[in-house]
Amino acid sequence: MIELEGVPELIDPVMVAAFEGWNDAGDAASGAVAHLDREWKGEVFAALDAEDYYDFQVNRPTVWLDNGVRKITWPTTRLSVVRIGGAKPRDLVLVRGIEPSMRWRSFCNELLGFAHELGVEMVVILGALLGDTPHTRPVPVSGVTSDPDLARTMDLEETRYEGPTGIVGILQEACTHAGVPAVSLWAAVPHYVSQPPNPKATLALLNRLEDLIDIRIPLGELPEDARAWQLGVDQLAAEDSEVAEYVQTLEEARDTADLPEASGEAIAREFERYLRRRDPAPDQGGPGDGSYIRDPSSGGRPQPKPKPGPEGPADPDEDSSG
Numbered sequence: 001m002i003e004l005e006g007v008p009e010l011i012d013p014v015m016v017a018a019f020e021g022w023n024d025a026g027d028a029a030s031g032a033v034a035h036l037d038r039e040w041k042g043e044v045f046a047a048l049d050a051e052d053y054y055d056f057q058v059n060r061p062t063v064w065l066d067n068g069v070r071k072i073t074w075p076t077t078r079l080s081v082v083r084i085g086g087a088k089p090r091d092l093v094l095v096r097g098i099e100p101s102m103r104w105r106s107f108c109n110e111l112l113g114f115a116h117e118l119g120v121e122m123v124v125i126l127g128a129l130l131g132d133t134p135h136t137r138p139v140p141v142s143g144v145t146s147d148p149d150l151a152r153t154m155d156l157e158e159t160r161y162e163g164p165t166g167i168v169g170i171l172q173e174a175c176t177h178a179g180v181p182a183v184s185l186w187a188a189v190p191h192y193v194s195q196p197p198n199p200k201a202t203l204a205l206l207n208r209l210e211d212l213i214d215i216r217i218p219l220g221e222l223p224e225d226a227r228a229w230q231l232g233v234d235q236l237a238a239e240d241s242e243v244a245e246y247v248q249t250l251e252e253a254r255d256t257a258d259l260p261e262a263s264g265e266a267i268a269r270e271f272e273r274y275l276r277r278r279d280p281a282p283d284q285g286g287p288g289d290g291s292y293i294r295d296p297s298s299g300g301r302p303q304p305k306p307k308p309g310p311e312g313p314a315d316p317d318e319d320s321s322g
Contacts, residue, residue, distance in 0.1 A: 007045050007081065007118070010091040014213050015115050018126040019077070021099035023166040025189040026198030028128035032205040033096045039218045042080035042094050046114060050074040053100035053107050077107075079114060084215055093118055099167045107167070108174035115180060123175050123182040124212065126205050127168045128198075131188035134250035135233045137258075139204035140188045143212065146176040154212065156183060185209060190250075192243065193233050199225035 016036065018029035036042070050056075059075035077097025084090050093114070100107045115123060133140055143156040151158040161169075168184055175182030185208050187201040203226045206217050237243045 010081065010093070010118055011083070012090040013081075013093055013118055013120050014090070015093040015095060015111075015118075015120045015123045016126065016209065017095035017111070017123065017171065019097055019099045019167050021166070023099065023127040023129070023168040025128040025130045025187075025194055026201055027196035028187050028189060028198045028201035028205060029126035030096060031197055031199070031202040032126050032209070033094055035202065035206065035220070035222060036082065036092065036217065037080055037094050037096065039220060040082035040084065040092070042082040044078045044080045046079040048077045048097070048107070048110060050076040053077075053103055054098065055101035058101050059098050077111075081118075086216070088214075090213075090215065093120060104167060104170050105174070108171050111171065112174060112178050112180065115175075120180065122213070123171070123180055124209065125168045125171055125182065125184045126187075126209070127166075127184055128187045128189050128201055128205070130191040130194055132250060132253075133188045133190050134247050134254055135190045135193055135200070135230060135237075136247065136251060137254050139201045141204050141208040142186045142188075143183055143208065144186065145181075145183045146172060147181060150181050150183065154183070159184075183212065185212070190233075192246070193236075197229075199229050202226075 016033060018024065018033040020027070020030045024030050050061075054075050056075070061072050061074045063070055063072055065071070075098050077095060077100075080094045080096075082092050082094060084092065095111060114120075131140070143154070144159040144161075145151050145154075145156045146159055148158050150156060172182045172184050185205055187205050189198055189201050199222055203219065203222050206219065206222070209215075210217050237247050
């Protein structure tokens, strides 16, 4: 563990975490945290010891050249801090890594130790799963929690899932037992187009995160990437009559299920988001004045590109608890 010395006092901090692998269909969740880190220029202040949590035959280290010198980047989980400016400044603690191979309880306890030291008020864990959802419709994002009070006050589902789970579910339960409010946001990715990246699902997670913690997230080119992704899938589906017919079946099922939602509350929600986007409030997209320390073990070097991890559960109801 890297010491937290040098990290300034944080303002209303929320921890946002995502992990590559089983809980990250289409790299949608890890892509969302990577977007936050990139847009707000997050600086790494801590990294977990890779030796403690990863099987290097499963998640192999990578070798790269730095001015002709060979260096190694080890698979791990890193923490960074970003400061959101504007009328209501606050800080985000971003946790981005790979689902650990072992010692999950110790892994969660170490992350909770950081959360305690930094005064984190809530933990939001992002995930993505494969589901029977058409790519032509808005990406379903469910918000779940194990805390009945949090479910009621934040209009979330109280999880009732039973079955196999990943690190998202384990971390959420660890937070609950530690008395730390925790929420999981899950995006459903079409199982027939599961290969990463999926910018449309990433965008949906970020929109839901905006609503949950009341911040404005600079989206950059993500909306255009999402439109281009959908057009590309449209073209692929049009070339295969069986796929096109299957997508139409999914569309009909989705439209029937969503019919009661096509009313006042859903429309008002979208209109409020539209108004927030038009609001000429001070930009929240730049880093604050805080000086954050970097992980000395990384030397500020670039991180390796995310590798496609194991696909998430194929059933849209599976692992909905995280």
